[in-house]
Amino acid sequence: MIRPALTLSAAIVLSVCIFASGHRLLAEPEDSGHDYPEAASYLVSDDAAADVDAALQRAAANEKRVLLVMGANWCHDSRALAGWLETDRFAQMIAANYELVFVNVGRPQSGDGHNLGIARRYGIEDLPGTPNVLVITGGGELVNRETATTWKNAASRSEDEIFEELVSLAQKAV
Incomplete structure (x- = not known):
């Protein structure tokens, strides 16, 4: 009787921690059939522009x-x-170099885009695929204009390739 109660309590605590921290649940590579960890859900904000401004x-x-x-x-x-x-x-x-913000863009390729004004704010007029990764200085300058819309193959990139590019962008002169 105690073991099921402890299991249930642990599950509730874990759920509360995940909800409170805003993190997504991950499917591990061996569970998903992929060689990358995959977020089970991509959180959607009620006010993405305010999230970007706060970041x-x-x-x-x-x-x-x-x-x-x-x-x-x-x-x-x-x-x-x-x-x-x-x-x-x-x-x-990321904690050492960035303020991380996820923004839902819907399906801009099919005309059902969301929050596209945020990309336009930084001179990106078209989002040809998803995801897009914009690195912005605290002063509001886009660091990676040439590569911001080139991430639509993120699932096929290696962990090291993604990591090295993000480290490089954290240090890139504007």
Whole structure:
């Protein structure tokens, strides 16, 4: 009787911690059939523009950059990138260099886009696929204009390739 109660209590605590921290549940590579961790859900904010503005303020105050990931739940590349970003290796690097913000963009390729004004704010007029990764200084300057919309193959990129690019963008001169 005690064991089922403890199991239930542990499950409730874990669920509350995940909900309170805003993290997505991950499917491990061996569970998903992929060689990358995949986020089970890509969170959607009620006010993505305010989330970006708050991240910019934190980035300016902490001498970091904003890592703005614009993707969607339906997109396996978005979920793959989100999954990598939640691993310990990435989380430590991100905490040291970035303020991370996920923004749902819906399906911009089919005319059902959301929050596209955020990309336009940084001079990105078209999102040809998902995800898109914008690295922005605390002062609001886009660091990676040439590569921001090239992440639609995130699921096929290696962990090291993604990690090295994000480290490089954290240090890139504007």
